[in-house]
Amino acid sequence: MRVLVFGNSGSGKSTYAKALAAQHGLAHLDLDSIVWEPGKIAVPRDPQSVSASLDAFIASLAEWVIEGCYGELVEDAAPHCTQLVFLNPGLETCQANNRRRPWEPHKYASMEQQDAMLANLQSWVADYYSRDDAWSYQAHRRIFDAHRGVKVEYTDASQTASAA
Template identity: 70%
Template structure:
């Protein structure tokens, strides 16, 4: 038993560090890519929505202190991870810890189409109907991505990407990032 534990520990230590930070507009493919990377590479996965919003209350934001503490706990608790989201301030904070920064920027039409085809997200909405009721507002918000100047905007994301000095990539379609890690299209997005 002890030999097995030692072998597993050695195998875990020999795996290369993989700390991937995915960001971009809503509908850019972040969640889909993050789930695939987590499954294929044994990475812990953090969807930033899960630490920003009160559980079961997507429109109620947690305190800034609680959000920062949750992010810090995740970063401290995992040596191999994928984090995904559109929150510029949180992406900026996590970028100091990542081994790779990935900007998913497939363009407005792809993001809007992905949102129309998005499966029900039970961790965010009580029902598919509740999620669908928010689609029009989400699409309007997504459509403003290139004009807004807030932390969720293209301008904020561009600044983060351009300032990052480590390994990074920008993907202007919805297939390039999957190809980077040898992932192939499956059902859904």
């Protein structure tokens, strides 16, 4: 089983991926952990290093779950997955999930630091449907629609709870 989970920030990717990994004993890769410099806020790693980390993870493991919003990395990993999962619960759900998000120590030094970034995150999440970058709804929709393998799109957060 090689599952690739993607969607907007707050769509439930991490929750879904962690549950799937625990239930099936899968290795889990949160793409945030390879995209950003460790211990720094919003400082991207060198793109070649990011690609090398993703390729090494995929090549070294027979079963895994990968999750993230990064369209270019989703496209790179998609040919290797046995199931593509697009979490698309809508803007209100994503923003509500972000407001309830527990501290993410792999991204922020403190909960206060994370909370200070919430307004920026919520604005970025709201722009998901109007942007046209690799992390946008447009890019995610194109990736999902073009995928020829097994795929599922969840538009209701309650669907993901029972699916994992």
